[in-house]
Amino acid sequence: MIHHDLKLYNTLTRQTEKFVPLHPNLVGMYVCGPTVYSNAHLGNARTFISFDVVFRYLQHLGYKVRYVRNITDAGHLESDADEGEDKISRKAKIEQLEPMEIVQRYTIDFHQMMASFNALPPSIEPTATGHIIEQIEMTKQIMANGFAYESNGTVYFDVEKFAKDNNYTALTGRNLDDLLNGTRELSGQDDKRGRLDFALWIKAKPEHIMKWPSPWGEGFPGWHLECSAMSRKYLGEQFDIHGGGMDLAPTHHTNEIAQNIACTHHKTPVTYWMHTNMLTVNGQKMSKSLGNSFLPHELFNGSHPLLDKGYSPMTVRFFMLQAHYRSTLDFSNEALQAAEKGFARLMNAMKLIEHLKVGVSSTSNVQVLRENIYAALDDDFNTPIALSHIFEATRIINSVNDGKESITHEDKELLKKTLYEIVYQVLGLKEENAVNTDKIDGLMNMILEVRNEAKTRKDFSTSDLIRDKLKEIGFDIKDGKEGSKYSLIN
RNA sequence: GGUAUUGUGGCCGAGAGGCUAGGCUCAGCUCUGCAAAAGCUGCUACAGCGGUUCGAAUCCGCUCAAUACCUCCA
Known part of the structure; x- marks a missing residue:
């Protein structure tokens, strides 16, 4: 099935390139x-929804994909300075909890959120704390290769030395001198030789809770190292796609590349770098630090002050897919x-296609439509x-349903297959509020039958009463030529 | 300050030299006991000013505006 001419935009080259995996039919992806x-x-x-679609589509095309997405549970420094405090232990103090208790709580929260959006779990979801040994080993190797130095129990990556023979800013295309001479001041970090140097291993203060023994004393890994160590462990020294x-x-990614190269000497650890753009609120980036972020439950139940009402997870997923991931x-x-309305319209058509009457000819070219979707x-x-x-x-489905257009059996089956595969399997959308118990279905059909009898007697007050009452309960009734249909209201 | 990116109709959002994006909204029509749904029709936009071109929303220049990164963030 891999005959497709898949292209993707590579941040590294700033170009859209043909996708060619390192190993035929196999894809390694780290996010x-x-x-x-x-x-x-x-x-x-x-x-993560964007990459869920990438993961799903690659699999749909027939690739065997190993999708690795880490959980950062070792905490980051508040700043890149060594006096910074680990985010996770800071939060732990605030909430009077063990750091791993925080990690557990929010990991579950994250998984629940992703599940509600119908995102597939990655193939491997490694944690930073579970790979301390790998990170120490990688630090040792980078030091042995001469690209890192120890200073008072903290190990720094030597960016200037690395940049002599390597393009440190390859990913962003920035001018290294500009970065080195940036207006930002060094915040009294005397241990660091260069202002761009970053920590691979950080010495822990006595009160620091999350720490591990290392050749350089008690400490914890720097915040860029885990991704280098874990991607290398599970995907190899060179792999296909890295996202974020x-x-x-x-x-983060600039330093990740530097670490990988400094450790393994492969000039291109990753072939394709994919970056998703930001979600904004009133034109401003949604972020925790700006305080304008929406939590899933605030969105689902409409409790956020900026919202008039709640929106279902699939509405939100659909909303996100209506924009390109790089915008x-x-x-x-x-x-x-x-x-919400567009999604409901789509789901309605998805249900309708099942019962479409077929004819001797098609008024639309389904094959071309299918090709357009894949293109x-x-x-x-x-x-x-x-x-x-x-x-x-x-539109075609609705028109055929109205008897205004026609479709052959073959075309109907092709259209159905295409939509099922793309909408459900690749885009990961699914019907919400489906009524799926036989008993409710039987009950509703009985009620609709009674209502229909009232209608044929022209007893419209009774038929309207039934419709109104059902609406109050949460069932929407629509009368069509083929009879009445019911659906659940959100 | 440096470096990028963006600016599309009432709203969201594609496109990237000539060919209808699409969704939503609004108006009208068809269908219909009513309602809803659906279909059809209409509203036909590309920040501004120049330039290149037979032709520009799309390329180039300038101006204006916004955002992002440079500092933890997906």
Whole structure:
């Protein structure tokens, strides 16, 4: 099935390139996961939903994908300075909890959120604390290769030395001298030789809770190291795709590449770097530090002050897929409401296709439609374009259903297969509020039958009463030529 | 301050030299006991000013505006 001409935008080359995996039919993909010191918000969710589609589509094309997404549970420094405090232990003090208790709580929270968005779990979800030995070993190797130095129990990566023979800023294309001469001051870190040097291993203060023994004393790993160590362990020294939010590229990913090269000498540890753009609120990046982030439950039940009402997880997933992953996406009531209706329209068509009557000819070219959908996804996972073609399909389905257009059996089956595979399998959308017990179905059909009898007697007050009462309970009734149908209201 | 990116109709959001994006909203029509749904039609936009071109939303220049990164963040 891998005959597709999949292309993806590579941050490293700033170009859209044909996707060629290092090993035929196998794909190694690493995505930087969340730091579990507080609730994951919708901005985080956007990135992981984007990569969920990448994961799903690659698999759909027939690749065997190993998708690794880490959990950062060892904490990061508040700043890159050695006097900074570990985020996780800081939160632990505030909440009077053990650090691992925080980690556990927010890891579960994160998993629940991703499950609600119908995101597939990654193949491997390694934790930083579970790979301390690997990180120490990697630090040792980088030191042995001469790219790191120890200073008072902390090990720093020597960026300037690395940059002599390597392109340190390859990912962002920044001018190294500009970075070195940046206006930001060194905040009294005398242990560091260069202002761009970053910690591989950090000496722990006595009161620090999360710490491990190492050749350099008690400490904890630096915040870029875990991804290098774990991607290397599970995907090898060179692998295909590395992803993450755009905000990680200049520092985190730049340093990750440096670490990998310094350790393994492979000039290109990763072939394709993919970065997702930010979710914005009123044009501003949604982030924890700006305090404008939405928590999933605030969105689902509408308790956030900026929202008029709640929106279901699938509405939100659909909303996100209506924008390309490399564009910013702005969050607003109006946009969400539009998504809610559009999604309902799509799901309605998905149900309708099952019962479509077939004819001797087709008024639409289903094959071309199918090719258009694949062409969109092959073009750097362009889900908005794919959806626009899918909506063309819903128009066809509705028209056939109305008897205004016709479709052959073969075309119907092809359309059904295409939509099921793309909408459910690749885009990961699913029907919500499905009524799936036989007893409710039987009961509803009985009620509708009684109502229909009233209608044929022209007893419209009774038929309207039944419809109104059912609506109060939460069932929507729609009368059509083929009889009445019911559906659950959100 | 440095470095990038972006600016599309009432809203969201694609496209990237000529060909309808799409969704939502609004108005009208068809269907219909009513309602809803659905279909059709209409509203036809590309920040501003110049330039290149037979032709520009799309390329180039300038201006304005916004955002991001440079500092933890997906």
